[in-house]
Amino acid sequence: MKRRAIIAGTGAALPENCVSNDELARKVDTSDEWIVERTGIRFRHIAAPHETTATLAHDAAKQALETAGLDAGQIGLLIVATATPDNTFPATATKVQAMLGIDDCVAFDVAAVCSGFLYALSVADSMIRTGVADHALVIGAETFSRILDWEDRATCVLFGDGAGAVVLSAEENSARxxxxxxxxxxxxxxxxxxxxxxxxxxxxxxxxxxxxxxxxxxxxxxxxxxxxxxxxxxxxxxxxxxxxxxxxxxxxxxxxxxxxxxxxxxxxxxxxxxxxxxxxxxxxxxxxxxxxxxxxxxxxxxxxxxxxxxxxxxxxxxxx
Structure with a gap:
């Protein structure tokens, strides 16, 4: 039988603070017209001090689990793709694991910046195919606002914070x-x-x-x-x-x-x-x-x- 990883559920989390281009222009030398014309961006969410990569990842993961109809304890693999971890170590994935109440699973971070989710998805897919886990959480989570130079007008207007998650589940002989x-x-x-x-x-x-x-x-x-x-x-x-x-x-x-x-x-x-x-x-x-x-x-x-x-x-x- 051919074992394949299907997307069983998705989830998302965004910081409460949504900042428009006009609001950003009050502290950065820019304008709504300049940003929209060059990038298409009109809004971005900026994390408050109490919102971290781990808390956003946790919220997105909970939503994905709910959509998939699974309990956190059924997850055998948890990967967080991020360039902005809560700490140098331990991995943000282990913090999310603890926040979800998972006693034991494979948990680690992947660092490939904007490609990180694709890298993490591919790793999780391979591990599910080889039987390491039946259910996996793959999360992309960032608080990029923490590493922006707010005086670099060409760069700081481009980024925002947030997290997205998918639950992958093993399925035999599936077309999906x-x-x-x-x-x-x-x-x-x-x-x-x-x-x-x-x-x-x-x-x-x-x-x-x-x-x-x-x-x-x-x-x-x-x-x-x-x-x-x-x-x-x-x-x-x-x-x-x-x-x-x-x-x-x-x-x-x-x-x-x-x-x-x-x-x-x-x-x-x-x-x-x-x-x-x-x-x-x-x-x-x-x-x-x-x-x-x-x-x-x-x-x-x-x-x-x-x-x-x-x-x-x-x-x-x-x-x-």
């Missing part, structure tokens, strides 16, 4: 589930998108630094390429795709990538206008949004894709 995943990394481009700090180098957390124009150019090429690769791995054509659930970095990147694949823009799930770039949280947040509003229904063919600092990038083809 994760059909194909392809991941890549190229560390030669480190200096185009990075944080200028860390325990081993500066002893500080550091701030996000980005060369947006160069990142844009790489993103469109790499994302179109890896999506083709994932579709080929799944044995399906681009014309069969019902929805693309992309990393929500910039509306221009989303539209340019769709055009390169010959896809209609109305097949894109877009939340960047409401959430901004939430790094590893953006794909599961967008997925949950489209599931809850009824756009994505059982049996739909999805492509999830993302690219982030490193560079890292990846795509998964999923029959929902």
């Amino acid at each position: 589930g994760i059909l194909s995943s392809k991941l890549h990394a190229d560390g030669r481009h480190y200096d185009l998108l990075y944080v200028d700090g860390g325990p081993s180098t500066t002893g500080t957390t550091g701030k996000v630094r980005m060369k947006g124009r160069e990142v844009f150019r790489h993103a469109v090429t790499n994302l179109a390429s890896v999506m083709h690769e994932a579709l080929e791995g799944a044995g399906v054509e681009a014309s069969e795709i019902d929805w693309v659930v992309p990393h929500q970095a910039n509306i221009r990147i989303l539209e340019a990538t769709a055009k390169k694949l010959g896809l209609s823009a109305d097949k894109l799930v877009i939340t960047v206008d409401r959430h901004a770039n939430t790094s590893a949280a953006s794909v599961p947040l967008a997925l949950d949004s489209a599931v809850r509003d009824g756009r994505i229904t059982r049996g739909d063919l999805l492509v999830l894709e993302a690219m982030g600092g490193g560079f890292t990038w990846g795509a998964s083809v999923v029959r929902y």
Whole structure:
């Protein structure tokens, strides 16, 4: 029998504080027009002091468990994808595990920035296929506002905080589930998108630094390429795709990538206008949004894709 990981439930969590471009312009040298024209972003959620990556991850996970109809104790694997962990160690995943009341499971973090959720999803899929767990929680969670330089007007307006989660469950001989995943990394481009700090180098957390124009150019090429690769791995054509659930970095990147694949823009799930770039949280947040509003229904063919600092990038083809 062929064992496959299906998406049994989704969940999301956003900080209470929703900040508009106009509100942001009161403390940053920018404007609503400037931000919308270049990125498509209109709002972002900013975490309050009591809201952390772990608390957001926990809330998204609880919602995903509820949707899947599972108890936390049934989870055998918990992966948190994040670039903004609560602590250098232990892993944020172990904090979420304890908050959910899970006595024992495999729990660890994955660090691949904006591609982190795709990396975590692929790892969880492999572990479910090989019998490590029957049910897994895969969470993308970030508090990127903690590492932004609020004087860097070109970068700080792009990001927001939040968490998204999926429950993966093992199913035998199912037509649904994760059909194909392809991941890549190229560390030669480190200096185009990075944080200028860390325990081993500066002893500080550091701030996000980005060369947006160069990142844009790489993103469109790499994302179109890896999506083709994932579709080929799944044995399906681009014309069969019902929805693309992309990393929500910039509306221009989303539209340019769709055009390169010959896809209609109305097949894109877009939340960047409401959430901004939430790094590893953006794909599961967008997925949950489209599931809850009824756009994505059982049996739909999805492509999830993302690219982030490193560079890292990846795509998964999923029959929902």
